[in-house]
Amino acid sequence: MDVSFLGGPQPQRGVGVVAPFDFALDRELWRWVPDEVSLHLTRTPFVPVEVSLDLARLVSEHDTLQNAVRALTAVAPEVAAYACSSGSFVGGVAGERAMCAAMTQAGELPSLTTSGALLEALREIGARRVAVVTPYTQSVTDSLEEYLGEAGITVTGRAYLGLTRHIWKVPYRDVVDMARQAVVGSPDALFISCTNLPTYDVIPQLEAELRMPVLSANQVTIWAALREIGAQAVGPYQALLDPAARRGPAGMGASSSLPGPIIPMPDHPVADPGPEPEAALAGAASPGPDIDPADGLDPGFGSGFGEGPFLDDSGGPSSM
Numbered sequence: 001m002d003v004s005f006l007g008g009p010q011p012q013r014g015v016g017v018v019a020p021f022d023f024a025l026d027r028e029l030w031r032w033v034p035d036e037v038s039l040h041l042t043r044t045p046f047v048p049v050e051v052s053l054d055l056a057r058l059v060s061e062h063d064t065l066q067n068a069v070r071a072l073t074a075v076a077p078e079v080a081a082y083a084c085s086s087g088s089f090v091g092g093v094a095g096e097r098a099m100c101a102a103m104t105q106a107g108e109l110p111s112l113t114t115s116g117a118l119l120e121a122l123r124e125i126g127a128r129r130v131a132v133v134t135p136y137t138q139s140v141t142d143s144l145e146e147y148l149g150e151a152g153i154t155v156t157g158r159a160y161l162g163l164t165r166h167i168w169k170v171p172y173r174d175v176v177d178m179a180r181q182a183v184v185g186s187p188d189a190l191f192i193s194c195t196n197l198p199t200y201d202v203i204p205q206l207e208a209e210l211r212m213p214v215l216s217a218n219q220v221t222i223w224a225a226l227r228e229i230g231a232q233a234v235g236p237y238q239a240l241l242d243p244a245a246r247r248g249p250a251g252m253g254a255s256s257s258l259p260g261p262i263i264p265m266p267d268h269p270v271a272d273p274g275p276e277p278e279a280a281l282a283g284a285a286s287p288g289p290d291i292d293p294a295d296g297l298d299p300g301f302g303s304g305f306g307e308g309p310f311l312d313d314s315g316g317p318s319s320m
Contacts, residue, residue, distance in 0.1 A: 156185030
């Protein structure tokens with residue numbers, strides 16, 4: 001059969017992705033990518049360290065990132081993205097910028113990180129107050145809050161699992177439960193951290209229940225990388241991708257995105273966050289009797305991971 005009339009394949013546009021060695025959610029990344037774009041993934045070298053601040057520093061060393069980007073240039077991507085939350089926020093705002101510069105130098109192409117993409121996404125939706133959900137230990141979660149604070153973002157509440165391994169196995173049910181626990185103090189948006197935590201299907205479910213934009217690590221990474229090359233991420237009813245889907249204070253203010261960097265300036269102090277996030281978290285009430293906790297949830301959600309309880313900062317299980 002002569003197939004010469006097909007004339008293909010069509011020209012390929014590529015996004016290069018550097019992921020930590022334990023990243024297990026390649027398929028989730030692809031779900032945000034339009035048909036005309038390909039993802040080219042490479043991983044950092046294996047190190048026998050559990051998820052921690054030490055691991056975050058090891059997988060984000062400049063030499064490691066530069067070698068990975070040089071390998072990616074063999075297939076000529078148009079942008080390089082470092083898909084790791086903790087690895088890109090562990091060094092603060094200055095550390096994240098230095099990582100981007102090192103990657104750009106190695107590959108001679110635009111480069112970005114998950115944590116930098118998060119700040120870009122928060123600007124896009126006009127959010128300065130966020131609730132945070134992570135699978136991490138307390139120390140890694142603290143580091144994320146410090147990074148956001150340095151960028152002028154107030155964390156109003158947070159919840160975390162305390163996991164050091166197998167994060168990709170956490171079911172949606174646990175993500176939903178943590179989100180409900182963290183959303184205190186009138187946040188503008190919710191951020192679900194860690195590129196190894198599944199989030200794609202849960203985002204629209206949470207946005208419908210919480211009535212606010214929900215961002216996740218993989219979502220903002222791919223959204224920012226595609227925007228860099230003039231393409232658009234795809235996904236059902238996600239506020240970041242579709243302004244019509246936005247809810248709450250951040251959504252109403254999204255038409256006037258925040259100009260310039262959101263590093264706090266002396267004449268623009270960060271708003272008082274009110275009670276300490278963990279104090280608010282400890283006193284957060286469970287859904288009232290008129291609210292069915294399963295409302296709006298896909299019946300396919302799991303029954304709970306069970307490996308790491310939701311923790312407060314006393315180190316013990318939370319009341320939820």
